[in-house]
Amino acid sequence: xxxxxxxxxxxxxxxVISATGLTKRYGALHVLRGVDLDAHEGEVISILGAxxxxxxxxxxxxxxxxxxSGGTLNVLGEDVRFRMKGAERQIADARQVNRLxxxxxxxxxxxxxxxxxxxxxxxxxxxxxxxxxxxxEVREEAEKALDRVGLLNRADYYPSQLSGGQQQRVAxxxxxxxxxxxxxxxxxxxxxxxxxxxxxxxxxxxLAAEGRTMLIVTHEMAFAxxxxxxxxxxxxxxxxxxxxxxxxxKGGMDERFDRFVSHFSRQG
Amino acid sequence: MDWPFLFATAKTLLTGVPLTxxxxxxxxxxxxxxxxxxxxxxxxxxxxxxxxxxxxVMLFQGTPLLVQIFIVYYGFxxxxxxxxxxxxxxxxxxxWCAILALSLNTSAYGAEIIRGAVAAVPPREIEAAxxxxxxxxxxxxxxxxxxxxQYGLANYGNEAILLxxxxxxxSVITLMxxxxxxxxxxxxxxxxxxxxxxxxxxxxxxxxxxxxGVHLLERRxxxxxxx
Numbered sequence: 001x002x003x004x005x006x007x008x009x010x011x012x013x014x015x016v017i018s019a020t021g022l023t024k025r026y027g028a029l030h031v032l033r034g035v036d037l038d039a040h041e042g043e044v045i046s047i048l049g050a051x052x053x054x055x056x057x058x059x060x061x062x063x064x065x066x067x068x069s070g071g072t073l074n075v076l077g078e079d080v081r082f083r084m085k086g087a088e089r090q091i092a093d094a095r096q097v098n099r100l101x102x103x104x105x106x107x108x109x110x111x112x113x114x115x116x117x118x119x120x121x122x123x124x125x126x127x128x129x130x131x132x133x134x135x136x137e138v139r140e141e142a143e144k145a146l147d148r149v150g151l152l153n154r155a156d157y158y159p160s161q162l163s164g165g166q167q168q169r170v171a172x173x174x175x176x177x178x179x180x181x182x183x184x185x186x187x188x189x190x191x192x193x194x195x196x197x198x199x200x201x202x203x204x205x206x207l208a209a210e211g212r213t214m215l216i217v218t219h220e221m222a223f224a225x226x227x228x229x230x231x232x233x234x235x236x237x238x239x240x241x242x243x244x245x246x247x248x249x250k251g252g253m254d255e256r257f258d259r260f261v262s263h264f265s266r267q268g
Numbered sequence: 269m270d271w272p273f274l275f276a277t278a279k280t281l282l283t284g285v286p287l288t289x290x291x292x293x294x295x296x297x298x299x300x301x302x303x304x305x306x307x308x309x310x311x312x313x314x315x316x317x318x319x320x321x322x323x324x325v326m327l328f329q330g331t332p333l334l335v336q337i338f339i340v341y342y343g344f345x346x347x348x349x350x351x352x353x354x355x356x357x358x359x360x361x362x363x364w365c366a367i368l369a370l371s372l373n374t375s376a377y378g379a380e381i382i383r384g385a386v387a388a389v390p391p392r393e394i395e396a397a398x399x400x401x402x403x404x405x406x407x408x409x410x411x412x413x414x415x416x417x418q419y420g421l422a423n424y425g426n427e428a429i430l431l432x433x434x435x436x437x438x439s440v441i442t443l444m445x446x447x448x449x450x451x452x453x454x455x456x457x458x459x460x461x462x463x464x465x466x467x468x469x470x471x472x473x474x475x476x477x478x479x480x481g482v483h484l485l486e487r488r489x490x491x492x493x494x495x
Contacts, residue, residue: 101398101401106399114396114415125410
């Protein structure tokens with residue numbers, strides 16, 4: 001595969017995340033059948049696919065919420081170490097995984113804010129307790145992040161007092177105060193009421209414009225087309241086709257992808 | 269109604285309140301410590317540890333507390349190695365026998381409450397913490413235990429109330445708690461209706477205080493559910 005030009009215009013030497021031949025199976029069920037993907041600095045990659053195509057599983061493998069059954073995974077220049085226990089592959093070095101996870105931000109479909117902590121506490125939790133940074137500095141940065149997602153005035157609210165869109169924006173603020181090298185989004189707008197989708201996509205678009213490296217599993221075709229630098233289409237656990245959104249959405253590159261897109265625009 | 273007699277009875281029975289409270293408080297603390305251990309076994313990855321915890325809970329939940337008190341008080345004295353052990357000076361005293369039986373009994377129920385409370389913490393919130401690089405003690409201290417405390421507090425408050433009332437059984441092994449004093453007074457005066465009513469009112473007052481305390485604590489600890 002030829003190197004992909006990043007959004008900032010520079011060709012980065014080594015990918016931020018590199019997966020080679022990644023497989024995942026649950027018993028007899030093969031969810032991933034060998035996925036290759038390199039994500040370079042500054043790329044915004046939309047991962048599309050029908051449900052069951054393995055796109056969420058793939059994303060979750062990248063920060064080891066799922067342990068890939070086979071293949072190699074390199075995150076931030078480190079090969080993730082595995083060991084075999086019987087027929088199952090396990091994480092070999094939990095500290096390595098924790099270290100990598102603290103530099104890979106994750107935003108979930110269901111926000112997953114900690115319900116017993118306020119908005120501000122949610123955002124400060126990681127930097128203070130995982131990264132051990134100074135509480136006062138973190139507080140300033142957390143307030144800046146909340147301001148950025150438009151929720152500084154909700155800093156002392158609890159998650160249950162916020163709308164879904166607001167919760168998801170807090171979750172994004174929680175991810176970025178960790179100063180991650182890459183952000184993973186797992187269907188960040190799929191659990192939202194239609195009128196709340198826009199506010200979350202707006203924040204994500206801002207982050208993309210900053211030159212952040214992002215991998216986004218999504219069903220938002222317009223977002224994938226207009227914001228991402230690369231689109232990856234998964235089908236049955238493999239990469240069916242990938243390319244720039246311009247090339248792919250023009251049509252005619254892959255019949256299955258075209259049908260997938262037209263299906264969504266019909267619904268849309 | 270014989271008010272002077274009722275007041276005299278109340279005055280006598282109230283002298284048993286410190287013992288009742290000591291039995292309840294000591295057993296609650298010791299029982300909680302045990303319960304944490306049992307709950308940890310119950311949540312272990314090691315299957316025999318889980319079986320052991322299940323057996324323990326089954327034994328203490330499946331037999332009457334009174335029988336457990338009798339086994340400790342009458343039964344342990346017949347076991348030679350216990351009589352020879354360091355524990356014997358304690359087990360000779362009805363007070364410590366009652367504490368032991370009450371603690372073991374409440375710990376079985378407590379372990380179930382703790383297990384349920386930890387299981388009630390939303391797995392997604394735990395996953396979000398893991399995705400950020402938390403694990404082990406940090407994950408438990410910051411995310412799991414604070415939430416489990418919120419979920420389990422009301423149930424544990426209930427258990428504390430049950431335990432306070434259960435201390436009355438200690439009177440059958442000679443302890444002069446509120447119930448013990450009431451029983452002695454009845455055997456002197458034969459005015460069982462009035463005396464046990466006064467005893468009941470004293471327990472009612474104590475449980476009311478505990479229930480209110482737990483409720484206040486709950487309000488303090490769960491601001492997120494007070495929207």
